Amino acid sequence: MTTAVADHHHDEVPKGITRWLFTTNHKDIGTLYLWFSFIMFLVGGAMALVIRAELFMPGLQVVNPHFYNQMVTVHALVMIFGAVMPGFVGFANWMLPMMVGAPDMALPRMNNWSFWLLPFATTLLIASLFVPGGGPAAGWTIYPPLSIQGGMGVDLTIFTIHILGMSSILGAINIIATILNMRAPGMTLMKMPLFVWTWVITAFLLIAAMPVLAGAVTMLLTDRHFGTAFFSAAGGGDPVMFQHIFWFFGHPEVYILILPAFGIISQVIPTFARKPLFGYSSMVFATAAIAFLSFIVWAHHMYTVGMPLSGELFFMYSTMLIAIPTGVKVFNWLATMWRGSMTFETPMLYAIATVALFTVGGLTGLMMAITPADFQYHDTYFIVAHFHYVIFCGSVLAMFSGVYYWLPKWTGHMYDETLGKVHFWLTVISFNITFFPQHFLGFAGMPRRIPDYSLQFAEFNMVSSIGGFILGFSQLILLWVVIKSIRGGKKATAEVWDNPEGLEWTVPSPAPYHTFATAPEVR
Amino acid sequence: MTERNLRKSNRRVTGWxxxxxxxxxxFGYALVPLYSVFCEITGLNGKSATLSEVSAAPLTIDKSRTVTVEFTVNVSGIPWRVDRPETVRLNVHPGEATTVIYEAHSLVDAMTAGQAVPSVTPAKAARHFRKTExxxxxxxELVGGESKLMPVTFVVDPKLPAEVKTITLSYEVYPANENLTNSS
Amino acid sequence: MIVSRFKKLRSAMVATAGAGMMGFLPTAAQAEWALNLQRPVTEIARVQYDLHMLIMYIVTVIGIIVFGVMFYSIAKFRKSKGAEAAKFDHSTKAEVLWTVIPTLILIAMAVPSTKALLLMEDTTESDMVLKVTGYQWGWQYDYLEEDVSFFSKLATPQSQITGNETKGENYLLEVDNHVVIPAGKKVRLLLTAKDVIHAWWVPQLGGKKDAIPGYINEMWIRADETGTYRGQCAELCGKDHGYMPIVVDVVEEAEYMAWIEAQKNKS
Incomplete structure (x- = not known):
C-alpha cells in the first residue's frame, strides 16, 4: 500500500484509542470532525423529528410548549455549530493539505485541541436540557429579554457557544496558516482549487464574526448574573442592540455555513461534466464579494424592530446586492455543465440538487430582502422554508456530494452506487415534501416557533411532518453506505473518477497516512 | 521554505x-458605545431624546407650525400606578418650552423607588425632542401610599423634519436598582 | 398531478380521522391548503400583496430559466448520449451579461419597494391612536383618547388544546376581548411590551411590528372593510408564544362609537 509518496516518514499508523485522542494527523482529525458532525447531524435531526411530531396535527400531543421551544433552540444550535460547521472543518482537514500539496496542517497540535473542544462543548449543550428549568428556549438567536428569563440552561448554552467559537477560531487560524505558508511550490493563489479559496475566505469570516458573537453572549451572561444592563431597558440598555450585535455575527455566519459548500460544488461539477470550471476568477471574486457584503446586511434579519426609514432602505438595497455575486456563481455552475459530457454518479446528483435547490432558497431570499413584503414574511414558516433550502440544500447536500466524491479517496473502496442513489432520491424528494409546503404555510400566516397552530394550517403541516420523518430516517442509509465502504468494496484507483483535477487524485486511494512529505511539482 | 522558516512564518500568521x-x-464591546452614537444620529429607538437635554442656546419659537405631542406611560414590575398628563395630546409650537405633569401613586405601604425610561416615536423626531427637565x-422614590407629581419640560426643536406632525413621548417605569445607569 | 396527489392524501387523512383521531381536521369554513398571503383589507396589506406577487413572478421566471437551462443541459450534454466536452472555461461576454441583467432587474424591484416603504412609514394624520402592549401572554389595548383600556387573552379552552374536546372553528385564534376599530379611519398603533419582545401581526391588516419593552414603535392601519380579522404574536416570547392571538373587529363608525361608549360605562 505504501508508495513512493509516503516513504519519507515511517508510514506507521498508531493503534488504539490514543491514536484518536492524541493524533495530530490531519486525516485522522478530519475523520474525527466528520464523524462528530454526522453524529450531531443525527442528534439534531432527532430533535427536528420531535418538532415535526408535535406539529403533525393541531393540539398538543407529544411535548409541552416549553420543551418544544427547547427543541427548536437546541436543534438549531446543534445543526449550525455541531453538524454543519465541524462538517466543513472536517472536509478542510482532510482535503486542504492534499489539495495544496502540504504534508499536514500548519499547526497540528492546535488542530487536535480544536477538535477535542467540540465533544466537550456539545455535551454541555445537550446536558443543559436536563438541568432545572431546562435548556435554552429563546431560539438560537437567544434574544434578550427572553433569554435573560431562562434558567441555568442558558448559561450552559453561553459557555457552549464560547467553547465552540474558540474551536472554530482555532480551526480558522490553522486553515489560513496552512494555505498561506504550506502551499507546494508553484501552487499560486490563483491556481488553488476553489474549495481552498472558499475555505480561506470562510476562515477570515470566522475570525471576524465569531469573536463578536462571543462578546454578545458574554454581555448576556453579565446581564444575567453580574448586574450589567447592556440589554435591559430598565437599566438604560437596549434589547434591540443585542439583535444588532448578534446579526453582525449572524449574517457572516450564514456565509460561513454556505461558502465551503460552494467550494465543494465547484470541485464536483467540473469532474463529472469533464470540463474545467467556468469563470474560475469570477468565482473567486464573487466569493470575496459575498463575504464582504455579509458584513453590511445584518439588519435585514430585523426589519420589524422599528428602524428608521433610512436604515430600512439601506439594508434592503445592500441585501438585494448580494443577489448579484450569488447569481454569478449559479450561472457559472450552469455554464460549467453547458456543453459538458456529463455522467450522474451520486456526487454529481447531489451537486446538481444543491445548485437547483439552493437557487430556490436564494430566490426566496431575494423576496425577503424586499422590506415591505418582509413585514408579512418575517418570523413565519416562509423563513423556515427559506433557510432550510439554503442550509440543508446548500450546505448539507453539498457535504453529501463531497462525502460521496471523496469517500473512495478516504477509504480506498468505491461506495455502493445503488445505495447512494437511493439515499439521494429519498433525501431530495422527502426534503421537498417537508419544506416546500412550509412556503405556503408562511404565506398563509403561520408564525414560526409555535408548538400548536390553528386549523387552517393542518394539512400542509401533516404533509411536512410525513416528509420530515422520511427525510430523517433516510439519513441512516448514508451511515450504511459509509460503513460499507470502510469495510470493503471495489478497490478505488488513485484517480477514482474520470480524469479529475487536483493534487488529491495523484496520491493512491486510500490516501496514505502521510502524503506530500516531499512537496509535489505544480505546473 | 525550510522547516525553521516555516515554523516562524506559522507563528507570525498565528500571532496576527x-x-x-x-x-x-x-469590537463586539465597542459596538455598544458605537450603537449609542449611531442611535443619537439616526434617532433609532427614540434613544437620542434622552441625550439632548442640554440645550444651551434658547430656540426661536416657530409660531407658524404646530406639532402634536402625545403622552403615554407604562408601569412594569413596580407596585405603582402612573397617570399620564391630563391631556393625552398637546399642540405645541416648535421652540416653545412646555411642561406636563405625570402623577405616580404608590400602591404599597413600603418605600419604593422607580426609574422612568423614555422613548420617543417616530424615530426621526427623537433627536429633535429635547427634555430640559x-x-x-x-x-x-415614593413612601408607602404616597402620590407624587412628576413634571417633564420639553422643547421641540424647530429643526424637526417638516413631515413630522405628531410625536409620541412614552415612559416605561421600572423598579430602580443600585446598578442602574442614569438613563435620563 | 400534484393536486390530485394532495387530494388523495387528504382523503386518506379523512379516513385516518374517522379511525379515531378526533377533531384535527379543519371545518369546512376554513381555508384549506391555502397557498398565498391572506386577502388584504388595508392599503398597506394590499401594497404588500401586490409587491409580493410582483417579486414572486420575477423570481419564478428567473427560477424557470435557471431550471430550464439546467434540465436542458442534463438532457442534452450527457456522456451516455455521446456528448463531447467542450474546452471553454470563460466567456467575458456571458459574464458581463449575467451581471448586468440581474442588476437591472434588482433596480426595477427596488423602485416599487421603496415607494411601498415610504407609504408604510407615513404615520401622520391619523384619526385615532391605539396603544398595544404585549405581555406574557396576551395583549393590552389602550384607546388613548377615550380612556378605555382592557386585556385580551386566548379564549380557546385548554380541553381543545389537549384534544379532550373537538377543536372549534377558530381554534387558537379566539380571544376574550376583541379589539374594535372603525372602518375607513387611519388608526395609529403604538406598540410596546411589558416583559419580553412580542410582535403584533394581523396578516390581513398589514405587516407586523415588534413590541419591545422600554421602547415604543408605531405602525398604522386603515381597514377598508368591516369584518373580523385574526392574527398572532409573531416573535418568540416564551412558553405560551403560540397562544397569544389577536382578534380585530373592524366595524362601521357609528357602531364603533356605541361600542366605545359601552366600554367607558363598563370601566
Whole structure:
C-alpha cells in the first residue's frame, strides 16, 4: 500500500484509542470532525423529528410548549455549530493539505485541541436540557429579554457557544496558516482549487464574526448574573442592540455555513461534466464579494424592530446586492455543465440538487430582502422554508456530494452506487415534501416557533411532518453506505473518477497516512 | 521554505490572526458605545431624546407650525400606578418650552423607588425632542401610599423634519436598582 | 398531478380521522391548503400583496430559466448520449451579461419597494391612536383618547388544546376581548411590551411590528372593510408564544362609537 509518496516518514499508523485522542494527523482529525458532525447531524435531526411530531396535527400531543421551544433552540444550535460547521472543518482537514500539496496542517497540535473542544462543548449543550428549568428556549438567536428569563440552561448554552467559537477560531487560524505558508511550490493563489479559496475566505469570516458573537453572549451572561444592563431597558440598555450585535455575527455566519459548500460544488461539477470550471476568477471574486457584503446586511434579519426609514432602505438595497455575486456563481455552475459530457454518479446528483435547490432558497431570499413584503414574511414558516433550502440544500447536500466524491479517496473502496442513489432520491424528494409546503404555510400566516397552530394550517403541516420523518430516517442509509465502504468494496484507483483535477487524485486511494512529505511539482 | 522558516512564518500568521480575534472581541464591546452614537444620529429607538437635554442656546419659537405631542406611560414590575398628563395630546409650537405633569401613586405601604425610561416615536423626531427637565433624569422614590407629581419640560426643536406632525413621548417605569445607569 | 396527489392524501387523512383521531381536521369554513398571503383589507396589506406577487413572478421566471437551462443541459450534454466536452472555461461576454441583467432587474424591484416603504412609514394624520402592549401572554389595548383600556387573552379552552374536546372553528385564534376599530379611519398603533419582545401581526391588516419593552414603535392601519380579522404574536416570547392571538373587529363608525361608549360605562 505504501508508495513512493509516503516513504519519507515511517508510514506507521498508531493503534488504539490514543491514536484518536492524541493524533495530530490531519486525516485522522478530519475523520474525527466528520464523524462528530454526522453524529450531531443525527442528534439534531432527532430533535427536528420531535418538532415535526408535535406539529403533525393541531393540539398538543407529544411535548409541552416549553420543551418544544427547547427543541427548536437546541436543534438549531446543534445543526449550525455541531453538524454543519465541524462538517466543513472536517472536509478542510482532510482535503486542504492534499489539495495544496502540504504534508499536514500548519499547526497540528492546535488542530487536535480544536477538535477535542467540540465533544466537550456539545455535551454541555445537550446536558443543559436536563438541568432545572431546562435548556435554552429563546431560539438560537437567544434574544434578550427572553433569554435573560431562562434558567441555568442558558448559561450552559453561553459557555457552549464560547467553547465552540474558540474551536472554530482555532480551526480558522490553522486553515489560513496552512494555505498561506504550506502551499507546494508553484501552487499560486490563483491556481488553488476553489474549495481552498472558499475555505480561506470562510476562515477570515470566522475570525471576524465569531469573536463578536462571543462578546454578545458574554454581555448576556453579565446581564444575567453580574448586574450589567447592556440589554435591559430598565437599566438604560437596549434589547434591540443585542439583535444588532448578534446579526453582525449572524449574517457572516450564514456565509460561513454556505461558502465551503460552494467550494465543494465547484470541485464536483467540473469532474463529472469533464470540463474545467467556468469563470474560475469570477468565482473567486464573487466569493470575496459575498463575504464582504455579509458584513453590511445584518439588519435585514430585523426589519420589524422599528428602524428608521433610512436604515430600512439601506439594508434592503445592500441585501438585494448580494443577489448579484450569488447569481454569478449559479450561472457559472450552469455554464460549467453547458456543453459538458456529463455522467450522474451520486456526487454529481447531489451537486446538481444543491445548485437547483439552493437557487430556490436564494430566490426566496431575494423576496425577503424586499422590506415591505418582509413585514408579512418575517418570523413565519416562509423563513423556515427559506433557510432550510439554503442550509440543508446548500450546505448539507453539498457535504453529501463531497462525502460521496471523496469517500473512495478516504477509504480506498468505491461506495455502493445503488445505495447512494437511493439515499439521494429519498433525501431530495422527502426534503421537498417537508419544506416546500412550509412556503405556503408562511404565506398563509403561520408564525414560526409555535408548538400548536390553528386549523387552517393542518394539512400542509401533516404533509411536512410525513416528509420530515422520511427525510430523517433516510439519513441512516448514508451511515450504511459509509460503513460499507470502510469495510470493503471495489478497490478505488488513485484517480477514482474520470480524469479529475487536483493534487488529491495523484496520491493512491486510500490516501496514505502521510502524503506530500516531499512537496509535489505544480505546473 | 525550510522547516525553521516555516515554523516562524506559522507563528507570525498565528500571532496576527490571534490579535485580530482579540480585536474583534473588543469590537463586539465597542459596538455598544458605537450603537449609542449611531442611535443619537439616526434617532433609532427614540434613544437620542434622552441625550439632548442640554440645550444651551434658547430656540426661536416657530409660531407658524404646530406639532402634536402625545403622552403615554407604562408601569412594569413596580407596585405603582402612573397617570399620564391630563391631556393625552398637546399642540405645541416648535421652540416653545412646555411642561406636563405625570402623577405616580404608590400602591404599597413600603418605600419604593422607580426609574422612568423614555422613548420617543417616530424615530426621526427623537433627536429633535429635547427634555430640559424630567422626572426620568433621576430615580423617583415614593413612601408607602404616597402620590407624587412628576413634571417633564420639553422643547421641540424647530429643526424637526417638516413631515413630522405628531410625536409620541412614552415612559416605561421600572423598579430602580443600585446598578442602574442614569438613563435620563 | 400534484393536486390530485394532495387530494388523495387528504382523503386518506379523512379516513385516518374517522379511525379515531378526533377533531384535527379543519371545518369546512376554513381555508384549506391555502397557498398565498391572506386577502388584504388595508392599503398597506394590499401594497404588500401586490409587491409580493410582483417579486414572486420575477423570481419564478428567473427560477424557470435557471431550471430550464439546467434540465436542458442534463438532457442534452450527457456522456451516455455521446456528448463531447467542450474546452471553454470563460466567456467575458456571458459574464458581463449575467451581471448586468440581474442588476437591472434588482433596480426595477427596488423602485416599487421603496415607494411601498415610504407609504408604510407615513404615520401622520391619523384619526385615532391605539396603544398595544404585549405581555406574557396576551395583549393590552389602550384607546388613548377615550380612556378605555382592557386585556385580551386566548379564549380557546385548554380541553381543545389537549384534544379532550373537538377543536372549534377558530381554534387558537379566539380571544376574550376583541379589539374594535372603525372602518375607513387611519388608526395609529403604538406598540410596546411589558416583559419580553412580542410582535403584533394581523396578516390581513398589514405587516407586523415588534413590541419591545422600554421602547415604543408605531405602525398604522386603515381597514377598508368591516369584518373580523385574526392574527398572532409573531416573535418568540416564551412558553405560551403560540397562544397569544389577536382578534380585530373592524366595524362601521357609528357602531364603533356605541361600542366605545359601552366600554367607558363598563370601566
Amino acid at each position: 490572526l490571534s490579535l485580530w480575534v482579540v480585536g474583534m472581541f473588543g 424630567c422626572f426620568c433624569f433621576t430615580r423617583q
